Amino acid sequence: MGELDIGKKVEKYRKAKGFSSRELAKIAEITPSMLSQIERGLANPSIQTLKVLAKALDVPTFSFLLEETNTEDLVVRSNERKKMVVENLSYELLSPDFTGTLAAAIMNVPPHTSSSEKLLEHKGEEVAFLLEGKVKVFLDDEEYILETGDSVKIPAYMKHKWENNFHETAVILFSVTPPVF
Structure with a gap:
């Protein structure tokens, strides 16, 4: 099992939706610097922040917590x-x-x-x-x-x-x- 990288998943979903960091931060009502720290793995978001980000990105909250599948397997x-x-x-x-x-x-x-x-x-x-x-x-x-x-x-x-x-x-x-x- 690899380490869970929530920040990378937030960034991936944000880019897939075509949002800039500032746009997502505004929609989620968090500071751009907090979003940047989350995406870079420097801050761990609270469950409440994850719920707000999930809603803004239109993805289930649990999708941030799923481990990546190694396609080679x-x-x-x-x-x-x-x-x-x-x-x-x-x-x-x-x-x-x-x-x-x-x-x-x-x-x-x-x-x-x-x-x-x-x-x-x-x-x-x-x-x-x-x-x-x-x-x-x-x-x-x-x-x-x-x-x-x-x-x-x-x-x-x-x-x-x-x-x-x-x-x-x-x-x-x-x-x-x-x-x-």
């Missing part, structure tokens, strides 16, 4: 994916991690195997897309054969499982929100 190189094997299934995480509200992965289901003995449910809503092969998906009391290019949405708490009774590995791309595996 958002990229996942194909040779650096996190991989896990659960019994005979393998997963490759396409998302950088399990933080946030969405995760995506590739699941490989080898021939003549299934994702579980019985139908399972979880709080995550899923959308799955069959990249390669064929697979049977069980949704509550129904069964469907999916072929390459087919997709399925699995609502939260719907009992389901994957079964590959075929001769080639089924490769399934899926996203789940919230990220639960």
Whole structure:
């Protein structure tokens, strides 16, 4: 975690709105020297000052308190994916991690195997897309054969499982929100 620089954020939002320092100080009813000190990190604004600045800049007050996202951490190189094997299934995480509200992965289901003995449910809503092969998906009391290019949405708490009774590995791309595996 990096250090929070509220002043830089105030300056960024001010410039994005096209305000000069004097204009923003006047709108926010603070002195130009106070605004300058805040932007340069020489003064810490009170919560009240942050609220006034947020209103003047038309941004939520909490936006000054959010840490910057390092965009480099958002990229996942194909040779650096996190991989896990659960019994005979393998997963490759396409998302950088399990933080946030969405995760995506590739699941490989080898021939003549299934994702579980019985139908399972979880709080995550899923959308799955069959990249390669064929697979049977069980949704509550129904069964469907999916072929390459087919997709399925699995609502939260719907009992389901994957079964590959075929001769080639089924490769399934899926996203789940919230990220639960």
